Amino acid sequence: MDTVKEEKTETGGEEQPYHYNRELFYSFDKEKGYSQRVDYMIPENQTIIRQQWDLVEERLKGIRYLVTSGKRSPIAWYMEKALMEIPMLAGYMEMSAWRIRWHITPMGFKQLKPRILEKYAALFGITVEALKHPDLENNLR
Amino acid sequence: MIKLEFEHRQAGHCENGVTSNLLNYHQYKISEPMVFGIGAGLFFSYLPFMKMQHAPTTTFRVWPGMIFDRLTKELGIQTVILKFRDPRESMTKLNEVLDQGYPVGLQVGTYNLTFFPPEYRMHYNMHNMVVYGYDHETYFVSDTLMEKLVEISYEDLMRVRYAKGTFAPMGRMYYPTYVPKEINLKPAIINGIYKTANNMVGVPFFPLIGVKGIRYLARQMRKWEKKLGPEKASYYLGQVLRMEEEVGTAGAGFRFIYGAFLDEASRVLNQEWLKELSIEMGENANKWREFSYYGSRNCKKRGKADQSYDFLADMLMDCADREEKIFKKLAKIK
Structure with a gap:
């Protein structure tokens, strides 16, 4: 060291x-x-990597606002936190992207069946309870 | 437990390194630049319609997997390349192949790669590594980016092999099974150079590929600040630089490796003019490095441009001119 x-x-x-x-x-x-x-x-390369993580943090801030004000469901938060986008999440969940778009609205999230909730929770590595009541803290890892 | 005698050598680029190391295991010594050159890995394209991490994609290399395919075809090496639908099946097959005594190259996504440096752990599905053994649930991995040999668990390995998104690996695994005793490098090198030159200067009409692509990017870059605002412009620029410097390119978007290849090729083919071109390529690569040096300053200030985008675009235009000259000469190789 x-x-x-x-x-x-x-x-x-x-x-x-x-x-x-x-x-x-x-x-x-x-x-x-x-x-x-x-x-x-070299330091220059570190700058450009840092820039990317800065953007991630900024986006998380925006999403946190949307989730707390009830415009997006917690799935949007966890998706952003896992650095995913809708098509990628659709790939992991083996669903169409339109269904994911419905799930990230609060209305669609309310109607989710327990089976699908569990699938989301397993993908993000959290419990179903944490998925429903997310801890909106900005710790990436 | 299986642990093969695998020599770990670091490399600038993952796929070259994996290919070179796998062939080295089969007692065929080939350097990393040689793999890259014969596999015709050098490329350029700017794809504004394909977004990656919220910015347009710029690529400095051919599709993942192509270098290994082309190289082994050119040299007459027998290989097995497999993809699976079922993750469990792919892991069983991996164990089987290791039992037979072949180290295996895998295409993986980097997000869940536990041993990887955290700052690199974005969703990037074009990484390659070698698995050379296993012990129950632990797999022994040689990753050319890492200094040392590393390990990964069964679950994690399965997860990274079935990462989703653009260029999803689908559990792709590949390994050479038979390397011929006598290999004639000369025609392979000529073919490789010809293919690369054709990719860079020979594609008609389509403006996003090769030297034309670099010019297109430069023209777009001049408009960025006006069109997107300073913050987004600097992020777009950062994306180009990340593709050029970070994702295992060994610096300057593979131009250094390619120059080293031309240097080596001139010795194998006994053609003196290739040596001159390798020097030109090296100077060109240094220009690219300079571009990324000035560009990274723009990314640092977060919005305030340190260098104007016109200045950076001029540098790119200069690089494009140099490359056009080099590849037009290379296209005439016999």
């Missing part, structure tokens, strides 16, 4: 959260030709 800390200061003390797996990178230099090196991700 000590070596990692040193690297942090080298890059101007910028925050580098991803430093536990080294990957292989190629590079080219006109004199030396092609070379490979195994290293941690």
